[in-house]
Amino acid sequence: MASSAAPERSPWPALWALVIGFFMILVDTTIVSVANPAIKAALDPESNNLDRVVWVTSAYLLAYAVPLLITGRLGDRFGPKNIYLIGLAVFTLASLWCGLSTTLDGLIWARAAQGIGAALLTPQTMAVITRTFPPERRGAAMGLWGAASGVAMLVGPLAGGFLVDGLGWEWIFFINLPVGVVGFILACILVPKLETHSHRFDIPGVFLSAIALFLIVFGLQEGEAHDWGMIWGPISVWGLIVVGVVVLGLFLWYQVRTKNEPLVPMELFRNRNFAWSNVAIATVGFTVTAQALPLMFFLQTARGLTPTESALLLIPMALAAGVVSPFAGALLDRIDPRTMLIPGLLLVSISLFTFAMMMNTQIPIGWLLVPSALLGFGNAGMWGPLATTATRDLPLHQAGAGSGIYNTMRTFGSVLGSAAIAAFMQSRLEENLPGVKDATGGFGEGQMPDAIAASFADAMAQTMLLPAAFILLGVAAVLFLRRPKHLTRTASEDLVDEPVVE
Helix, strand or coil, rough: CCCCCCCCCCCCHHHHHHHHHHHHHHHHHHHHHHHHHHHHHHHHCCCCHHHHHHHHHHHHHHHCCCCCHHHHHHCCCCCCCHHHHHHHHHHHHHHHHHHHCCCCCHHHHHHHHHHHHHHHHHHHHHHHHHHHCHHHHHHHHHHHHHHHHHHHHHHHHHHHHHHHHHHHCCCCHHHHHHHHHHHHHHHHHCCCCCCCCCCCCCHHHHHHHHHHHHHHHHHHHHCCCCCCCEEEECEEEEHHHHHHHHHHHHHHHHHHHHCCCCCCCCHHCHHHHHHHHHHHHHHHHHHHHHHHHHHHHHHHHHHCCHHHHHEEEEEEEHHHHHHHHHHHHHHHCCCCCHHHHHHHHHHHHHHHHHHHHHCCCCCCHHHHHHHHHHHHHHHCHHHHHHHHHHHHHCCCCHHHHHHHHHHHHHHHHHHHHHHHHHHHHHHHHHCCCCCCCCCCCCCCCCCCCHHHHHHHHHHHHHHHHHHHHHHHHHHHHHHCCCCCCHHCCCCCCCCCCCCCCC
């Protein structure tokens, strides 16, 4: 009899309950991207440096990325339902802290607390899908997961625009409170308690991975602000990054050599689809995070749109992603994933290059709806299909570990994207607007004078080229995928609960 912790009931109600928490995290991310100019105007009005306000996103992503490997293991050990509920409670309470913050530093710390809650919550959603849906039906479940991403792209920016314009930026966080309470109650009722598996916790691995991630990301984030020179006394920015890379190498060496249960079970990477899906999702995380900042600053600062008006331009993207994702997920159960992933990722790149060409002060705003729609179709072809491909053949007893690795790669990509885009955006600003870094006053909310708006728009357009090009690395990664094993087996063969060695 196959080892399975799935209860004798439909897994769909539990998935719907879990999607509420996952949806809230996605909405929170998109809301903040719309509200960044308003947050900067309210809490950091005198600075022309964008690095500090970008930490509102980077602190969240850093706190999100660092614990993901162990929080996936915690779900295997103590049950995904229990860890999910703890994470949802932490995230909801941290949202209250964010809304009550009166300084930028205070908001950054509150966002870090949100990231910890999100790290506890996120791996459990994918782990429950992996453990309750059979491989041949997992694409449809991940289609719902992808559809949640698409709807969040619509709800987040629109809600952010209305809330920022009508009530103030604080309410983009207060709105999480009722959603979190409802999600907590539904998860208590609908999500089953699944079988737990005994795991040792790789404490040295946790510390090594945390130190490596922090040093690399902090160095990238602060590099531009310190002219890539000294940051603390004799310590340089590049020194931090190099030490971080060395520690990361030490972490990987330790994971291969340790006789105890490693934080990252390296045998999972012998599954070719799991390995290359992780590479691809890192490029997706980088791109999605990086593209939001220059676009929103262009729309609200160079073109003078309100947050609500900026969000309305994203409706085609959200509708395309939300409508197409469930169909894409169901279709993925019957086709080679590359036939969907390659066009999806390419569409994302094409849409961002198109945005870059259109980001100037002369083009009619309505033309931006075209790349917005292309971006939505591209999203439908990458989120659910990548997650399905990565997790389809995971052994059930390592579902949490695999989900933690996958989400770590996605979030690590997002952290790097946030750090890289901050540095690149600032360098483009200084190139197109010489002396902007030392100018008095600041920019954030509201349109800037026409005399410098064109140069500012050029800087944002040039910045958009970075994520447009980077996502092409994801296209290269998915070329190495193979057909899932459930498509290559005969109907009489059992789907064994072990990773494929390829």
